[in-house]
Amino acid sequence: xxxxxxxxxxREITVMRGDTLALDxxxxxxxxxxxxxxxxxxxxxxxxxxxxxxxxxxxxxSEGTSARIMGREQWDVAELREHxxxxxxxxxxxxxxxxxGLEIAISGFFSSxxxxxxxxPTEQMIERSTAAMRQMGVEHLAKRRYSQMSSGERKxxxxxxALVHDPDTLVLxxxxxxxxxxxxxxxxxxxxxxxxxxxxxxxxxxxxxEVVPEITRVVLLRKGRVFRDGAKREVLTRANLSExxxxxxxxxxxxxxxxxx
Numbered sequence: 172x173x174x175x176x177x178x179x180x181x182r183e184i185t186v187m188r189g190d191t192l193a194l195d196x197x198x199x200x201x202x203x204x205x206x207x208x209x210x211x212x213x214x215x216x217x218x219x220x221x222x223x224x225x226x227x228x229x230x231x232x233s234e235g236t237s238a239r240i241m242g243r244e245q246w247d248v249a250e251l252r253e254h255x256x257x258x259x260x261x262x263x264x265x266x267x268x269x270x271x272g273l274e275i276a277i278s279g280f281f282s283s284x285x286x287x288x289x290x291x292p293t294e295q296m297i298e299r300s301t302a303a304m305r306q307m308g309v310e311h312l313a314k315r316r317y318s319q320m321s322s323g324e325r326k327x328x329x330x331x332x333a334l335v336h337d338p339d340t341l342v343l344x345x346x347x348x349x350x351x352x353x354x355x356x357x358x359x360x361x362x363x364x365x366x367x368x369x370x371x372x373x374x375x376x377x378x379x380x381e382v383v384p385e386i387t388r389v390v391l392l393r394k395g396r397v398f399r400d401g402a403k404r405e406v407l408t409r410a411n412l413s414e415x416x417x418x419x420x421x422x423x424x425x426x427x428x429x430x431x432x
Contacts, residue, residue, distance in 0.1 A: 178203045178340055178371065180239040184230035186219050186395075193219035194230070195395035203241075204339060204371035208382045208403075211392035212416055218261075220392065221344055221375045225257050249282045256333030258326075259344035272312035272320070272328050276300035279332040296335070303334040307361060323354030327361070340371035347381050359383055359428075379407065384427025391415050 179201040186194040194216050201207055211217050222228040223238065226246050230238050240246060241254060256279075270278065270285025277292045277300045278285050286292070292300075304310045307327040312320060320328065326346065333341055346362070347355050359381075366372050366385035374381060382389070382403070389406040391399040393415055399406045407429055412420035421432045 176203065176242040177201060177239070178205065178241060178373075179224060180237070180242075181223070181230075182238075183233075183236045184223065184238050185233065185236070186216075186223055186228055186230045188219060188228075193395055194223065197396055199390065199397060199400075201373065204369060205388065206366050206372045206386045207388045207390060208374045208376060208386045209390045209392060210376060210379070210382075210415075211398070212377060215392040216395040217375045217377070217392055218344070219395075221259070221342065224342060224373070225255065226251055252279070252282050252338075253336040254339050256330075256336065256338035256341045257344075258329050258333050258341060258346065260325075260329075260348060261344065269316045269318050271314050271316055272304065272309060272331075273297075273300060273314070275317060275328050276304050276331045276335060279335040300331070300335050303331040304328070306334065307331045308357075321354070322349040323351070323357065326350065326354075326358060330361070338370070340373055341365065342373045342375070344375050345378070345381075346374060346376070347378060355380070379422060379429040379431050382407075382429055 177200050179199060181197060181199045183196045183198055184194055185196055209217060209220065219228060223230060226248055230236065238244060266284050268285045274285045277296055280296050281290050301310065304313065307330050309324060309327045309331060312324055312328060317325060347358060350358060362372060363383050363385055372386060374386065387403055389403045390397060391406060391411060398415055399411050407422045409421050412422055423430050423432060
């Protein structure tokens, strides 16, 4: 992979979810280590786009279309996780397994939820996982079970899990979901630190307040297509957001953060 290879290069892709057209001829290119927010209302195709990026879903095969991640169409999911750290509450929804914090972080090496008898983590894996938890301020949760953690603690442990490979980019799905104000500010600070030290951030959300100042580009999705794409200040306008959400939305910016009225 060359330095110029795009992280994501989707050209005219179409993705179905059952009988529903979720992405409709979508084209999107994101550079390596670029910080981007993908924003849109519920049902616009955000979760489908995320799952296409992480290779949980594939687009329909058609002439003239392509869906490349770092220059490649085909990936083994475990190999892809070494380059893309995925943080989503839905990754293991419904699992009855209730692992401890350090087990969750280590399981990032195995693309699993917690550890199983056939997993044999090395000392290097354990050290790297402990370092990732320390980086996110959750080393004290190493022995605490997931069910006993707060929403903010869970989120930071999941980010630790995604960081064990030292990925080029973090892909985050609704990162502040269920967080109170203190937890939100802490998460924002840690995401900013990651972005400032060279980790790319690709954030999928419908909350403007999640868009940290280091994110310089915003993509608006509507009905499975790119509605607007460009520099943050040029895209997050009253006209664009009001048309996107079909109601009057007035964005307000302060110190690089956005809120809306």
